[in-house]
Amino acid sequence: MVNIILVSHVKEIAEGAKKLAEQMKQGDVEIIAVGGTPDGDIGTDPDAIETAVNEIYKEDGVIILADLGSAIMSVNMVLDWLEEEVREKVVLADAPFVEGAVVAAVEAGMGNKIEEILESIESADMIKKN
Amino acid sequence: MTEKSKEIINKVADVIIENKKYLTELDSAIGDGDHGINMSKGFNKVKEKLEAKDYESNKELIKTVAMTLISTVGGASGPLYGTAFLNISKIIPDADFDLDSLIEIGESAVAGIQKRGKAEQGEKTMLDTIIPAVNSLKESKENGDNIEEALKQCKAKAEEGMKATIDMQATKGRASYLGKRSIGHQDPGATSSYLIIKTVVDELY
Numbered sequence: 444m445v446n447i448i449l450v451s452h453v454k455e456i457a458e459g460a461k462k463l464a465e466q467m468k469q470g471d472v473e474i475i476a477v478g479g480t481p482d483g484d485i486g487t488d489p490d491a492i493e494t495a496v497n498e499i500y501k502e503d504g505v506i507i508l509a510d511l512g513s514a515i516m517s518v519n520m521v522l523d524w525l526e527e528e529v530r531e532k533v534v535l536a537d538a539p540f541v542e543g544a545v546v547a548a549v550e551a552g553m554g555n556k557i558e559e560i561l562e563s564i565e566s567a568d569m570i571k572k573n
Numbered sequence: 574m575t576e577k578s579k580e581i582i583n584k585v586a587d588v589i590i591e592n593k594k595y596l597t598e599l600d601s602a603i604g605d606g607d608h609g610i611n612m613s614k615g616f617n618k619v620k621e622k623l624e625a626k627d628y629e630s631n632k633e634l635i636k637t638v639a640m641t642l643i644s645t646v647g648g649a650s651g652p653l654y655g656t657a658f659l660n661i662s663k664i665i666p667d668a669d670f671d672l673d674s675l676i677e678i679g680e681s682a683v684a685g686i687q688k689r690g691k692a693e694q695g696e697k698t699m700l701d702t703i704i705p706a707v708n709s710l711k712e713s714k715e716n717g718d719n720i721e722e723a724l725k726q727c728k729a730k731a732e733e734g735m736k737a738t739i740d741m742q743a744t745k746g747r748a749s750y751l752g753k754r755s756i757g758h759q760d761p762g763a764t765s766s767y768l769i770i771k772t773v774v775d776e777l778y
Contacts, residue, residue: 486611486647512746513649516689520643520652 445551445560446473446499449544450492450509450518452485454478456540460508464544469552473499474544487517496521496533504532504557506564508543532557538564575667578631579623581776582638586616588772589765599761603748607648608761615646615654635662649746650762652689653699660685670777672714672723679707690745697743697755699762705734706770721778728774735759735767 447464451457457478464474475495480486492507499505509515518535525533534557536543543564550560563569589596589612596609619641628634635658643655660681666674683703686692694704709730713723738760746762748755 480647481645482614484610484647485605485607487651488644488647489652490644513647513652516649516652520656520689 444470444472444501444554445504445506445547445557446501447475447544447547447551448492448495448499448505448507449474449476449478449540450487450507450514451476451478451540452487452510452514454483456510460541460544463541464548467545467552468548470554472548472551474548475499487514489517489521492517492521493524496525496529500529500533502532504534506547506551506557506560507533507535508538508540508547508564509535510540534561536561536564539570542569575628575631575634578634579628581773582634583620583623584776585769585772586620588768589613589616592765592768596761596765599759599764602758603743603751603755604761605648605747608650608765611646611648611650612765615642615651618645631665631667632662635665638662649690650699650765653686653762656685656689657682658685672710672720675720675723675727676707676710676714679703679710683707692745695741696745697738697741697748697760697763698745699760699766701738701741701760702731702734702763702766702770706731724774724778728771731767731770735763738763 449457449460455478457476461474461476475498477488477491477495481488496505507518509518522530522533522535546564547560550563593609593613596612597606600606600608619638622637622641639655639658639662642658643651661678664677664681683700686700690698692698692700694700706727709727710723713726736759739758740756742753743749743751743755
């Protein structure tokens, strides 16, 4: 089962997206919310992202969703630090944060493979509102 | 040389901390208004770290600067400057810097920032200060300038690059959301990069 990490500049956004995603999820999917700086400001904390990856990593893979600029950069930087074997199975999704989190949680719960989940959440349909 | 490098980094930290308000004001105009706060948070921690330990080599010293900025800055400048310093830490010599090593330091900083930020020159970012500064060092090498002249030119080109961001429209980072409204303001990242380059140059010669 694929696990999920949600990285936002704001702790409440990460936790809120996790709350919404967990409402829909089935099975043992684990979701970690990482938000804000260590001192509680708006921003990102690469060390917390690294800890989350180490905590949640499984061979089935981990999908990371991030909101803006420094969250994306921090995730990419942490991915560079991972061992090759782990790195291959941890993916920063090119997907909208909230919608991506919910659909990833649903599909991960159904036992879909990481490639299938990414295909869903990275599709243009994800951002259609009309 | 490591003692001298430590002095230079401490001076850079002081200058960034002194300019906390200025950098934050620039960032408030076109960004999220935290550049000065984030940078001074990072460099305050750098000062603490340097105070607490003696460093055997420039590599070890600069790596500490990199990892401290990455862990404490919180904004995009953390991964950007962090990766720049991390790249520098891999190649920085312990001997006195000659023009070749300064060029190599500059190029590895640019490579690190481009790896993280995926920006080019002209997008209203720190690269608009740093790339002209590095190019100036290369030109000086071609012209056979002595190091003093090369550094003087480098500082001037960095300042010119920083000021050129005023007329640019941001296409990277938070300021890009403003579109044309970003024109007319000096980029805070380009400004902190200038403050760093200026301080290093002033301390070296």
